[in-house]
Amino acid sequence: MNYMPGTASLIEDIDKKHLVLLRDGRTLIGILRSIDQFANLVLHQTVERIHVGKKFGDIPRGIFVVRGENVVLLGEVDLDKECDQILQRVSIEEILEEQRMEQQAKLESERLKLQAVKERGLSMPKADTLDDF
Amino acid sequence: MSDTFGSLVGKDVVVELKNDLSICGTLHSVDQYLNIKLTDISVTDPEKYPHMLSVKNCFIRGSVVRYVQLPADEVDTQLLQDAARKEAMQQKQ
Numbered sequence: 001m002n003y004m005p006g007t008a009s010l011i012e013d014i015d016k017k018h019l020v021l022l023r024d025g026r027t028l029i030g031i032l033r034s035i036d037q038f039a040n041l042v043l044h045q046t047v048e049r050i051h052v053g054k055k056f057g058d059i060p061r062g063i064f065v066v067r068g069e070n071v072v073l074l075g076e077v078d079l080d081k082e083c084d085q086i087l088q089r090v091s092i093e094e095i096l097e098e099q100r101m102e103q104q105a106k107l108e109s110e111r112l113k114l115q116a117v118k119e120r121g122l123s124m125p126k127a128d129t130l131d132d133f
Numbered sequence: 134m135s136d137t138f139g140s141l142v143g144k145d146v147v148v149e150l151k152n153d154l155s156i157c158g159t160l161h162s163v164d165q166y167l168n169i170k171l172t173d174i175s176v177t178d179p180e181k182y183p184h185m186l187s188v189k190n191c192f193i194r195g196s197v198v199r200y201v202q203l204p205a206d207e208v209d210t211q212l213l214q215d216a217a218r219k220e221a222m223q224q225k226q
């Protein structure tokens with residue numbers, strides 16, 4: 001039953017397990033309990049999933065209230081398709097360590113890029129983070 | 134604007150997001166904020182984003198969309214031009 005036919009409503013997604021991608025790159029997985037017109041969300045039994053390469057780790061987070069402007073996308077998790085086949089689950093400590101190393105490598109390559117750009121007398125373009133309607 | 138998308142419900146589109154993620158799927162619904170619901174999704178670019186593997190349907194917030202790639206033959210560009218022109222005239226008044 002659609003309360004507003006033709007609209008992209010989240011009403012039918014309530015009480016189902018969802019994956020939420022946030023603007024800061026984080027992935028949250030939890031049961032969607034509440035929504036509103038701004039796509040503010042309330043997630044229950046939330047887990048923050050960190051992906052590095054083919055490995056992933058889950059950190060239990062409890063109840064999350066997410067402000068709509070930070071939501072990139074919300075996807076219904078197909079419980080049959082939850083494939084742990086390609087991906088390898090690891091412990092929290094291991095995934096955090098992997099993430100730290102990935103961050104360091106990224107910072108290093110950014111630093112080299114910035115240096116190369118500076119040497120040529122140019123400047124790096126700024127990221128556009130403040131572009132909400 | 135949402136009329137244009139309204140007529141495309143059921144067609145396959147590719148949504149490119151501002152975080153450079155591209156998602157291919159069937160357009161399920163659109164709303165006034167241009168939030169998009171896609172079904173049967175697949176990540177078009179080499180799967181640098183493995184976390185989407187178990188997701189079949191998704192809701193995309195309108196504010197994070199950069200482009201919506203539409204099938205060229207599904208859009209009546211003449212009709213669209215006329216409608217856009219009319220809307221622009223109304224706004225000017």
